Amino acid sequence: xxxxxxxxxxxxxxxxxxxxxxxxxxxxxxxxxxxxxxxxxxxxxxxxxxxxxxxxxxxxxxxxxxxxxxxxxxxxxxxxxxxxxxxxxxxxxxxxxxxxxxxxxxxxxxxxxxxxxxxxxxxxxxxxxxxxxxxxxxxxxxxxxxxxxxxxxxxxxxxxxxxxxxxxxxxxxxxxxxxxxxxxxxxxxxxxxxxxxxxxxxxxxxxxxxxxxxxxxxxxxxxxxxxxxxxxxxxxxxxxxxxxxxxxxxxxxxxxxxxxxxxxxxxxxxxxxxxxxxxxxxxxxxxxxxxxxxxxxxxxxxxxxxxxxxxxxxxxxxxxxxxxxxxxxxxxxxxxxxxxxxxxxxxxxxxxxxxxx
Numbered sequence: 001x002x003x004x005x006x007x008x009x010x011x012x013x014x015x016x017x018x019x020x021x022x023x024x025x026x027x028x029x030x031x032x033x034x035x036x037x038x039x040x041x042x043x044x045x046x047x048x049x050x051x052x053x054x055x056x057x058x059x060x061x062x063x064x065x066x067x068x069x070x071x072x073x074x075x076x077x078x079x080x081x082x083x084x085x086x087x088x089x090x091x092x093x094x095x096x097x098x099x100x101x102x103x104x105x106x107x108x109x110x111x112x113x114x115x116x117x118x119x120x121x122x123x124x125x126x127x128x129x130x131x132x133x134x135x136x137x138x139x140x141x142x143x144x145x146x147x148x149x150x151x152x153x154x155x156x157x158x159x160x161x162x163x164x165x166x167x168x169x170x171x172x173x174x175x176x177x178x179x180x181x182x183x184x185x186x187x188x189x190x191x192x193x194x195x196x197x198x199x200x201x202x203x204x205x206x207x208x209x210x211x212x213x214x215x216x217x218x219x220x221x222x223x224x225x226x227x228x229x230x231x232x233x234x235x236x237x238x239x240x241x242x243x244x245x246x247x248x249x250x251x252x253x254x255x256x257x258x259x260x261x262x263x264x265x266x267x268x269x270x271x272x273x274x275x276x277x278x279x280x281x282x283x284x285x286x287x288x289x290x291x292x293x294x295x296x297x298x299x300x301x302x303x304x305x306x307x308x309x310x311x312x313x314x315x316x317x318x319x320x321x322x323x324x325x326x327x328x329x330x331x332x333x334x335x336x337x338x339x340x341x342x343x344x345x346x347x348x349x350x351x352x353x354x355x356x357x
Contacts, residue, residue: 013110054151090156203234207312214228231282291314294328
């Protein structure tokens with residue numbers, strides 16, 4: 001589960017400093033509601049100012065949901081393999097929605113109004129070029145409302161998990177940020193202490209991984225294919241890989257794909273599927289077969305005769321050849337299901353030294 005910290009707070013309170021600190025010291029990835037809105041404002045050909053930001057944000061919430069903006073950024077953040085910070089949370093509805101996602105914490109930042117105004121004057125962004133009176137008026141407009149689709153900073157600050165005051169020095173502010181992050185880290189650690197792993201590989205990844213591992217036993221220099229047969233209770237029944245029939249010396253027959261039929265490997269090789277089926281020491285009725293390449297018609301016959309009911313494959317790159325056209329026809333007529341393998345991760349690593357670490 002990705003750790004996500006939501007950031008709320010008053011105008012010019014130092015939310016950007018929190019973002020910078022977490023990026024530099026804790027490897028966070030940053031997602032900004034402000035940036036999201038500016039893109040939308042420009043798309044609508046509106047002036048980039050505080051009024052437009054409020055108008056567009058309220059419009060997006062009213063036409064979608066009170067949590068729309070934060071949830072759009074959450075979708076982006078959840079795809080990362082790093083902790084993320086979402087800036088700026090402005091409605092209690094956003095907080096409520098994000099808390100349902102899992103490891104989410106809301107951090108509020110506040111400071112004296114004059115201190116904050118002086119900061120935004122120095123910041124001089126497109127939306128901050130206003131007088132002190134306008135600054136206070138903008139803040140009052142965003143602080144409180146009964147409309148769930150409009151900004152309610154006060155409501156967000158009230159329900160924050162942690163609040164930091166940034167009226168003092170930068171050193172004091174950074175110390176507070178570090179303390180809060182440590183508390184969050186401790187909370188996450190305690191939450192998952194003693195619980196089972198949730199990042200274990202899927203059954204499909206496991207069995208196809210075994211098929212691919214079996215393929216590494218093949219001595220074929222051009223094509224290494226493995227197969228794994230599994231019963232309905234997810235018990236491994238047999239594995240196999242492409243090679244010569246049992247008992248034949250690996251050096252006595254050709255491994256090449258070139259030459260006359262008797263000079264090429266194809267008349268002699270036993271495919272991975274056939275080896276796995278003949279290696280089985282039990283009935284295969286109702287079993288599944290995992291294999292890297294879609295079976296040829298000869299293997300399809302064996303699959304059907306053995307009672308295997310499903311074939312899971314990675315690639316069907318020779319689908320235009322007669323033997324594979326025939327294979328699909330045979331498997332279809334015999335009601336043997338076929339499906340393409342969809343991995344949940346790009347690769348599996350077998351680290352023999354891991355147990356020693």
